[in-house]
Amino acid sequence: MxxxxxxxxxxxxxxxxxxxxxxxxxxxxxxxxxxxxxxxxxxxxxxxxxxxxxxxxxxxxxxxxxxxxxxxxxxxAKEIIEDTLIGKTGVERVAVIGAGPAGLFAALRLCELGIKPIIYERGEKVDDRDKTIDEFIKFSMLNPNSNIQFGEGGAGTYSDGKLNTRVKSGYMNKVFLELVENGAQEQILWDYKPHVGTDVLKVVVKNLREKIIKMGGEFHFNTLIKDIVILDGVVKGLKIQNLKSQILIEETELFDHVVLGIGHSSRDTYRMLHSKGVFMENKPFAIGARIEHPRVDIDTMQYGKMASHPNLEAATYSLTYNNREEERGVFSFCMCPGGVIVNAASQEGGSLVNGMSYSTRDGRFSNSALVVGVKANEFGDELFSGMEYQDRLEKMTYDEVGNYGALYQNTLDFLKDKKTNRKIESSYEMELKSHDLNSLFPKVIADNMKKAMGYWEKTQRNFISEHANLIGPETRTSAPVKITRNELGESINTKGLYPIGEGAGYAGGIISAAIDGFKIIDLAFATAK
Structure with missing residues (x-):
């Protein structure tokens, strides 16, 4: 009992x-x-x-x-009884594009249904990806296909590994149990704000890959989807390119079903899909910067005199501010206690940042994205107007620094429209250049950040101070477009194409992406036994 x-x-x-x-x-x-x-x-x-x-x-x-x-x-205690599902008859060759959380869990579910998927990932296996990213940090030589955004495990692998989500789903328990089975800490099953950490996530994704291979799945890394073959609105195949070959060879593979888990930074793939007539639409996203504090300041803000207690981990926070006049939100996002700020570039000549932390969360600094909501079509009426604005901000940053560095400004100086005339201490390992971020961001972004920061300065001890710095820009919070699908998870105008996860505009984190991968596979390919 x-x-x-x-x-x-x-x-x-x-x-x-x-x-x-x-x-x-x-x-x-x-x-x-x-x-x-x-x-x-x-x-x-x-x-x-x-x-x-x-x-x-x-x-x-x-x-x-x-x-x-x-x-x-x-x-x-309630007993959870799951339906027994099997794969639909007649489903044979299924391609999964992308080996992020959505793609990996979609591939796993296909295997469980008796369908053996072929998974294509433009980036490298996680161990090779690790070396490539280390070389990028040291020498500023970007691999546009394998970086913080692309590669085994997706962008989530180089994050805090946060697993909290606002999504309510019957798949939640299964996702968490799979993560634990493949190497994640058991604590994630019950902690209020579960996290894994980049170091552990790397182990988890490798184990997931091996499990999928043992169940019949097939992986192809360093493989870019150059084109999708569509005939009369029906998917027929993919044109793929091996990125490791001395002579780049394109091949066409025949598929009736393509599961699209491309991630929110796949700008070239978005354009290719649009050119083929796949229906897409603008969606809201957010832009801002990372705010970084000494970890002790955030611990004190949250725990007071108890901040150093051994039973307490590095403190987290979640802050929101609502500009009612504009119906616009300003919020913290992807908070990394005891973490580091990293360069998240994936296109040559453009620079941006993201946050990451390890399982111990014991670094000197804590950081979070501090971002302002951007409405659909706010920067133009074209499908890719939002994406192009992200691109412009990233290129402006690269040009200002002169390489894949980042721009910084103390929070007090930002509120005063004043450039910071001193060096700062930071977890960011690449070049930092002082810059008035008010001149980088459009007025609507800078003004809303100031309103929120002014409010938090009064309500949150230590949050705005001479020790708190903005480092930016943070542009890739979510996809700026949605690949619209129907109630069965299929593209509304392209039969056999199943958009999933963050890149499709239907998820916002590791767990919600994994859940989306499970859910859409069941809708599209499963039947009750």
């Missing part, structure tokens, strides 16, 4: 396991009847800085059944 007990508050100063057991016994369960205690959720209540608490939801497996009416605030 398994029961659930929710909302157990335990001071961070106490022995967590001992206090949980005391609470279980207090509810009426005898100690000798406890077989196993499992966390189903843990969060932090830091509203009162002198009494920070962990808040637990737990599941308790009992050796013998009990009468629930004799217990206090204890409920029976």
């Amino acid at each position: 398994k029961v659930v007990i929710n909302n157990i508050n335990v001071s961070i100063e106490r022995d967590q396991n001992l206090e949980l057991k005391k609470e279980i016994i207090k509810r009426g369960i005898k100690e000798e009847n406890i077989e196993r205690i499992e966390y189903s959720k843990r969060s932090i209540d830091s509203r009162k800085k002198t009494e920070i608490k962990f808040v637990y939801n737990i599941e308790v497996t009992l050796k013998k059944d009990v009468d629930l009416s004799t217990l206090t605030n204890v409920n029976l």
Whole structure:
């Protein structure tokens, strides 16, 4: 018998396991009847800085059944029963483009349905990708096909590995269990804000690849999709290019089904799809910069005098500001506690930043994107107007620095329209150049960032200070276009094409992308047994 007990508050100063057991016994369960205690959720209540608490939801497996009416605030655990699905008949050759979270989990689901996918990824395997990125950081020589954006694991591999999402889905549990099975920490199954870290994610994606291969999947890295063969609105195949060949050879592979998990930075692929008549539309996105603090400042902002307590990890935050007059949001995004800022360029002659952290989150600095919402068509009425504006900002940055560096400005100076006339300490390893970001961003972006920062300066201790710096630009928060699909996950005007994940405009992070990959495969290729 398994029961659930929710909302157990335990001071961070106490022995967590001992206090949980005391609470279980207090509810009426005898100690000798406890077989196993499992966390189903843990969060932090830091509203009162002198009494920070962990808040637990737990599941308790009992050796013998009990009468629930004799217990206090204890409920029976729900049993999850999943439908048994098999692949639809007649489905044979399926291509998956992209080996990010959406593509990997779509490929895994195809294998589970008995369909053996062929996966194409323009970037390298994660170990080779690691070396390429290290060389880029040291020598500023960009590989436009294998970098922070492209390669095994997608852009999420070089992030904090955050797994929190606002998406509600029956696939959530399956995604988390797969991650743990393939090397992620068990803690992600119950932590309120689960994260894996770049170092662990690299292991997870390699293990996922090996699992898919053992189940019949086939991977082709360093392989670019140059063209999609469409006849009378129906997918017929792909024209692919091997990027490692001394002589670049293009081949055409025949497919009736193409799962498109290209990622939000695949600008060349967006243009190719548009040229072939695949229906796409503009969507909102966001632009801004990274804000970086000494980690101790953020820890103190969130935990007060308890900031250095050994039971507490590096602190996270999530800030929002709503400009009601413009109906525009300003928000923190992809917060990396104890992390680093990295260059996320994927096109020659353009520079931008992103955030990343490791599983320990023990770096000197903490950073987050600080971005302003951009409405669809705000920078022009053409399909790629938003994408082209991102591109212009990135090129302006590259030209200003003179290489793949970044621009910086202290937060106090930004609020005063004043260039920062001193060097700063930062986790960013490439060149940094002082610049008034008010002159880089359009007025609507700079003004809204100022309004939000002015508000947070009053409400969040340490957030705006001489130690807090903006480093930018951050332009690739999400895809600026959507590859529109129908209720079965298929392109609305191209039969056999299934857009998934962030690049298609239907996800916003590792978990939501993985869920989308699972969901669309089931809609398109599964049937009940």
